[in-house]
Amino acid sequence: MQDTTRPIELKPGDALLVVDVQVDFLPGGRLAVPHGDEVVPVINTLVDAFTRRGLPVFATRDWHPPGHCSFREQGGPWPPHCIAESPGAAFAPGLRLPETAGIISKATSVERDAYSGFGGTDLADRLRAAGARRLFVGGLATDYCVLNTVKDALHEGFEVMLVTDAIRAVDVEPGDGERAVAEMEQLGALPVLAARVRG
Ligand code: VGL
Ligand code: ZN
Numbered sequence: 001m002q003d004t005t006r007p008i009e010l011k012p013g014d015a016l017l018v019v020d021v022q023v024d025f026l027p028g029g030r031l032a033v034p035h036g037d038e039v040v041p042v043i044n045t046l047v048d049a050f051t052r053r054g055l056p057v058f059a060t061r062d063w064h065p066p067g068h069c070s071f072r073e074q075g076g077p078w079p080p081h082c083i084a085e086s087p088g089a090a091f092a093p094g095l096r097l098p099e100t101a102g103i104i105s106k107a108t109s110v111e112r113d114a115y116s117g118f119g120g121t122d123l124a125d126r127l128r129a130a131g132a133r134r135l136f137v138g139g140l141a142t143d144y145c146v147l148n149t150v151k152d153a154l155h156e157g158f159e160v161m162l163v164t165d166a167i168r169a170v171d172v173e174p175g176d177g178e179r180a181v182a183e184m185e186q187l188g189a190l191p192v193l194a195a196r197v198r199g
Helices: 036-052 123-129 142-155 176-186
Strands: 014-019 057-062 102-106 134-140 159-168 190-192
Touching (some): 036 159, 102 123, 134 142, 176 190
Parallel strands (some): 014 057, 057 102, 159 190
16 A cells, blocks of 8 residues: 655655646636636645755746637637736746746647647756656646646656645546546556645
C-alpha cells in the first residue's frame, strides 16, 4: 500500500508546474472553471515550498490569438478565452509566482489547439535544462489542460505528482474531472495533497 499521509520532502530534480491559472478560468471569467479560484492559495503554498528549497517553478498559460479555432465563432467548443495580452489571459490575481518562474505560452497558433503545455512548446527542454525529473502539477482544468499536460509529461519520462487539491475540473459532463484523475493515476501519476509537500 502506498502511504498517503507521510510528508514528501522536496529534493533536487523536483519542479512545480502550474497549469493555466488564469483570469478567464476563474469564476466570472469567460470560460469559468467552477471553484477554479480555490486552487490559488493551495498553489501559493507549493510555490513557497519550492522557493524555499531553491527549486524551479514553471507556469503555463493558454495564449490564444483572436479568432482561435477552439472558439465557437470558428466552430470550436469554447467561448473566446485567454486571448493573448488581454486581461482574461493574465495569471490569477493573488497567484504568487516567483520572478524567476518559467512562463510557457501555449495554443498560440490560430489553426491548432493545444491543451498540453508540451504541445508545440519548449517546455520539456526547459524542464530538463532546469534539472527537473519529478513534476508536481496543479492548475486548471483537470479534465483538459491538466490531463493532457500530465499525459505528455509521463510520455516525456517525467515522474508526475498530481496535487489533487490544487486542481479543478470544467466537468462539461458530470464526472469528467474524476475520470481524468483516474486516467492520470492509471498512467502512473501519483496523487498527493499539498499539505504533504515539505519545502
Ligand atoms: C483549457 C479549455 C480550453 C484548459 C484551455 O486550460 O484546461 N480548457 N482551453
Ligand atoms: Zn483554450
